[in-house]
Amino acid sequence: MHPLLHGKRLIAFDLDGTLIDSVPDLTVAVAHALADQRLTMPTADKVRDWVGNGAAVLVERALTWALGTPPDATLFDRAYAGFLHHYAEAPNQLTVLYPGAEQALTTLREAGYILVLITNKPERFIAPILDHFNLNACFALCLGGDSLAEKKPSPLPLLYAAKAYGVAPTECLMVGDSRHDIAAGKAAGFTTLALPYGYNHGEPISHSGPDAVLTSLAELIA
Template sequence: MHAILQGKRLIAFDLDGTLIDSVPDLAVAVQHALGDVGLPLPGEERVRDWVGNGAQVLVERALTWALAEAPGQVLQTTAYEAFMRHYGAAPNALTQLYPGVQTALHDLHKAGYPLVLITNKPERFIAPILSHFGLLTLFTYCIGGDTLAEKKPSPLPLLHVAQQLDIPSSACVMVGDSRHDIDAGKAAGFATVALPYGYNHGEPIEHSQPDLIIDSLLALTE
């Protein structure tokens, strides 16, 4: 195992942009939601830069782009409900695991590390997606963006799982692809590991100064 895991007893993972490339399915749902309210469609590449802060913010960013101004509450609610309906109907149609994820997670689980998922994606989508890829049983806890009162970059979800498992923050690692993951990890006292291939709003992940940057999750098992 990688040296950063020495003495560690818990590994937390982000989902979108870390374990899965979900943008294709998210983009389809955004396009349908905006189409339902008669607004222009942004395309997948724009959506890629909007992912990472949860579904509400994703929809708000899409509406702001389409309107060239902040949306009103009624339109925000209508579009959000449409997005949730469309995304919930097909969250796995185009989503793929990143290379090495399946093997790395299984190897870490076999090595005895408790694995937890901490994502800003709404909780209702976590189990269907992880089950689709045969990963759900590997995780001890799964925390969504609406599970607790706060989501990343707040450290609350990270501190919550550490407390639930009675593991000190100093013995925990946060693995993610965005500044929200790294900021949350640092604030919680976790070691931080970053992947450069995900969704970080066009900002190089090294700007967040994680403890370690790796190109693949497989690096954690070597």
């Protein structure tokens, strides 16, 4: 096991950009939602830079890009409802696990670590995705961006998970790919581990000052 795991009991994982590459399916859903409103459809590269703050912000960023100005409430509501509908129809068609993710989760769970999933994705999409990849059994707790009153970069979901299992923050590790994951982990008092291959608005994740950066989750169990 990686030295960063020494003294840890609970490991919190982000989902999009950390365990799965979901941008292809998110792009399809965003494109359909904008096309429904007769707006220009974005590329996957655009969507990749918009992911990280939850579905509502993703749609708002897409609309602002297509319009050249922030959308009004009526248009946003229509597009957001469209996005949720289209994404629910096919959340796993093009999404893939990152190399090393499944092995890392399985090995860590078997080693006795408490694994929790903390994502800004709406909670309704978590179970279908985990079921698709046969990963549901890996996690003791799953929290979406709408599960609690606040989402990352707030430390609330992380502190909620630690308290739920009676684990001190100093015994917890936050694993993610974006500055929001690192900021939430630091604010919660967790050790932070970053992965450089995900979605971080075009910025190197090292700029967020994580405790460590690994190229693959496989390194966590090496």
